[in-house]
Amino acid sequence: LVMQYAxxxxxxxxxxxxxxxKWKWKLNLLFHVAEDLQAIHNHSIxxxxxxxxxxxxxxxxxxxVGDLGLSESINKVLMRHDGIYGIFPYIAPxxxxxxxxxxxxxxxxxxxxxxxxxxGRLSFSDRKHDICFLMEICQGIRPTVVKGxxxxxxxxxxxxxxxxxxxxxxxxxxxxLIQLWQYEENFVSEFEKANKTVFNNQELSAMHPQAVYxxxxxxxxxxxxxRSQTVHSIxxxxxxxxxxxxxxxxxxxxxxxxxxxxxxEHIENLV
Numbered sequence: 534l535v536m537q538y539a540x541x542x543x544x545x546x547x548x549x550x551x552x553x554x555k556w557k558w559k560l561n562l563l564f565h566v567a568e569d570l571q572a573i574h575n576h577s578i579x580x581x582x583x584x585x586x587x588x589x590x591x592x593x594x595x596x597x598v599g600d601l602g603l604s605e606s607i608n609k610v611l612m613r614h615d616g617i618y619g620i621f622p623y624i625a626p627x628x629x630x631x632x633x634x635x636x637x638x639x640x641x642x643x644x645x646x647x648x649x650x651x652x653g654r655l656s657f658s659d660r661k662h663d664i665c666f667l668m669e670i671c672q673g674i675r676p677t678v679v680k681g682x683x684x685x686x687x688x689x690x691x692x693x694x695x696x697x698x699x700x701x702x703x704x705x706x707x708x709x710l711i712q713l714w715q716y717e718e719n720f721v722s723e724f725e726k727a728n729k730t731v732f733n734n735q736e737l738s739a740m741h742p743q744a745v746y747x748x749x750x751x752x753x754x755x756x757x758x759x760r761s762q763t764v765h766s767i768x769x770x771x772x773x774x775x776x777x778x779x780x781x782x783x784x785x786x787x788x789x790x791x792x793x794x795x796x797x798e799h800i801e802n803l804v
Contacts, residue, residue, distance in 0.1 A: 544588035544596060544646070545655065545746065551593060552653015556683075556724035557715075558594040559650050564711045569598035570643060571704045574636045581634050583642035584623040585649050586746065616752040621745070622656040626671045627698050629751075630760045637698035643707070644693030648676045651686065661743040664755060671696075671763035681730030683723045685714065 589599045625641035645656040714720040
């Protein structure tokens with residue numbers, strides 16, 4: 534397999550710089566990602582591991598989707614018998630509930646990449662990536678929308694990460710919308726106005742020491758636990774109460790130790 538040399542590395546490595554770029558170049562970058570994803574889906578393939586570490590760059594204003602190591606044909610994709618692999622913030626909630634991967638699972642991951650472009654930060658970098666975090670994803674937690682970002686951009690991003698996979702935007706529609714933003718006068722004006730917003734990504738929360746951005750294994754036992762606590766609509770009134778609730782659930786089921794919240798088998802970092 535011969536691919537273009539990614540001189541600048543990955544989007545993940547360049548997020549701080551990309552976050553400071555003008556929207557014209559951010560949209561150009563985003564369009565190339567969407568275009569590549571569309572090509573993948575047009576060949577009846579689901580990427581299944583889309584994240585900013587797999588978005589490769591020859592220059593900051595351009596990008597292409599790489600690492601199809603976990604990809605599967607739409608007609609053949611099935612859940613593993615023993616669990617799933619993935620980087621926690623990018624795994625679609627339906628996959629965590631043991632539903633099958635679909636092209637809309639990739640769209641959820643694309644929504645997270647949209648947020649990272651708008652913020653210059655990794656998704657959920659201020660949080661511990663444990664089983665409680667995965668439960669919260671299934672209960673609807675998403676990154677906080679960044680102030681000063683054009684509303685049309687935020688609207689699409691929110692549709693992409695909708696909990697209901699059927700409500701997510703199709704990748705062909707995403708490509709059309711981005712091109713509309715790039716060339717239609719009213720949208721061009723809106724994004725130029727957004728360029729004037731002074732944004733300092735250093736003001737956002739510091740990265741949590743247990744925010745992990747390498748692919749990890751989630752066993753079927755852990756997925757069953759996540760599904761049992763989210764499908765049955767167990768809710769908590771606050772984030773702290775949710776964390777306490779998770780600890781009680783985990784310890785009572787004797788599946789996961791409180792100090793080692795989730796059994797993880799590390800595989801090679803896909804970056």
